[in-house]
Amino acid sequence: MKFPILKTHGSYNDFILIDEYSTDYGLNDEKRTQLTKALCDRSTTLGADGILFVQKSDQADARMRIFNADGTEPEMCGNGLRCASRYITELLSTQQATVETLKANLPVKQTESLYENIPTFEVLIDPVSFDVSTLPVIHDKSTLINTTIPELSPHLLFTAVSMPNPHIVTIVDEINEQDVQEIGEKANNLKSVFPKGVNVSFVKRIGSQQIFVQTYERGVGITNSCGTAMSASSLITCILHMNDASQDVTVLNNGGMVRCKVNTTADGYTVSLKGNATYVYKGTVTLDFSTLPSFTFEQEETFTAEDQQYKELELYAKKALQQS
Numbered sequence: 368m369k370f371p372i373l374k375t376h377g378s379y380n381d382f383i384l385i386d387e388y389s390t391d392y393g394l395n396d397e398k399r400t401q402l403t404k405a406l407c408d409r410s411t412t413l414g415a416d417g418i419l420f421v422q423k424s425d426q427a428d429a430r431m432r433i434f435n436a437d438g439t440e441p442e443m444c445g446n447g448l449r450c451a452s453r454y455i456t457e458l459l460s461t462q463q464a465t466v467e468t469l470k471a472n473l474p475v476k477q478t479e480s481l482y483e484n485i486p487t488f489e490v491l492i493d494p495v496s497f498d499v500s501t502l503p504v505i506h507d508k509s510t511l512i513n514t515t516i517p518e519l520s521p522h523l524l525f526t527a528v529s530m531p532n533p534h535i536v537t538i539v540d541e542i543n544e545q546d547v548q549e550i551g552e553k554a555n556n557l558k559s560v561f562p563k564g565v566n567v568s569f570v571k572r573i574g575s576q577q578i579f580v581q582t583y584e585r586g587v588g589i590t591n592s593c594g595t596a597m598s599a600s601s602l603i604t605c606i607l608h609m610n611d612a613s614q615d616v617t618v619l620n621n622g623g624m625v626r627c628k629v630n631t632t633a634d635g636y637t638v639s640l641k642g643n644a645t646y647v648y649k650g651t652v653t654l655d656f657s658t659l660p661s662f663t664f665e666q667e668e669t670f671t672a673e674d675q676q677y678k679e680l681e682l683y684a685k686k687a688l689q690q691s
Contacts, residue, residue, distance in 0.1 A: 368392065368654060372406075372664075373454065374415070374647040377446030378592035379622030379681070381647070383407070384419045384454055388429055394420075398656060400438035405660035406652065407436035412664045413652075416587050417444065419451045421458075427467035429455045435586030442469050442532040445594020445640045449488040453477070453644035456488075470494060470531040478641055481626065482680040486673070488644045492598040493637040494531050502533035505560050511535075513607060518560050519553060526603045530595040530638070533565045533585070536603045542569045542581050544589065551583020568596040570603070573691035576610055579619045591622030598638040601627035615641075623677065624684040645677045646670040 370392055373384040383406055387394065394402070403418045405411070417435045424430035431451040433444040448466065452475035456464050463476035471493055478489040497510045504511060504527050511527040516535070519525070525535045535554065551567040554560075564585040571579045582596040583589050597618040605612040612629040625642035648669045654662035 368656075369651055371649060372413075372652050373649045374413070375419075375450040375454070376622075376645050376647060376677075377449045377594060377642055378597075378620055378625055380446040380590050380592045380594065381415045382417050382419045382433075382447050382450055383413060383415045384421060384450065386454070386458075387420055387422045388455075388458065396440075399432075399434055401656060401659050402654075403434040403436065404438045405654070405662060408660060411660075411662070416584070416590055417447060419444075419447050419454075421451055421454060424467040427472045428459060428461075428464040430467040431455075432469070435584070437586045439586045440469070441586065443492070443530060443595050444532075445490060445492055445530075445598055446592060446642070447594070448473065448475065448490045449594065449640070449642055449644045452488045452490055453486055453646075466490075481624065481642060482676075482683060484676050485643045485680055486645065487641060489639055489641045490594075491637055492530055492595060492640055494529075494634075495602065495636045495638065496529045496531070497527070497635075498529075499527055501529040501531065502527055502565060503562060504533075504535075504565070505562065513538075516560065518557055520550060523550070526606075528599050528603065530599050532595055533561070533563065534568060534596055534599040535565055536568045536570055536596075536600050538570050538572070538604070538607070538609070540571065542571050542579065544581065547581050547583050548589055551589065554583075555585055566593060566596050566599075568593070568600050570600045572604065572609055573619065573688065576614055577617045577619065577687075577691065578604055578610070579688060579691075581621065592620035592625070594625070594640055594642070597625055598627050598640050602629050602636055602638055605629045619684050619688050623681045624687075643677060643680070645673050647674060
């Protein structure tokens, strides 16, 4: 079979987008899993953190499903939702839409540029819960707010929150990538505490309303950024009175920068996530499911100007981090 793909990224958290809205390729979840494992392998001509499947919805303007590189389907992906939102709004010739995700129908919209000429989208991260059963985390407390998890680390303090995918966040003075890797791997092998795995983020405050976040993503490993992790980190720094929830929190990461706004609701919190949705290239994949993981890819268009413009944002973010 042949089908077109679009390579896209949000803060260099990169995805392959497959449009099942316009064309039914007859995929079932077994085939989506096989496809994801094959195309996301970075030793191939493609490689990505996951695949975004854009589909029709009977309850929203469109549906987004995200499969991680290991073939698993997480509850949510903030960076992926921004990328899917751009594609969906362009497909439907609108500037805002409602997108069905695994846990909720979420409003998305094109918004003012985060940086010069950067396609920028705002998406709502919801539902949010601090109840450990929603992650789940096996613990004797119903919530974990700035608390040790002895099985994971006797020294680090973690806050657990579902966005609605599971996150634990620790605030540190300095971030060591090896520590992020080791704690992330340990947490995701610790099924007695995190039976479904967990995203692990280390957060450093770098200035007023500014933080730096590095995340070990469940099902992927360390990524350049994670949208729901940056949203969770912004929320938690506001709850811990490190940042002001009435103002945007600027989040720097190894992939650039986003802005998060914590919203207080009758039920608790939501987070508005604003960041880039950049196209990298598009082309055609040819494969036979009986011979996967083998496939061929023919690149047809490269979005060079967009890529260069985002590199300028990345440089700006790195300079801001160095000056902090």
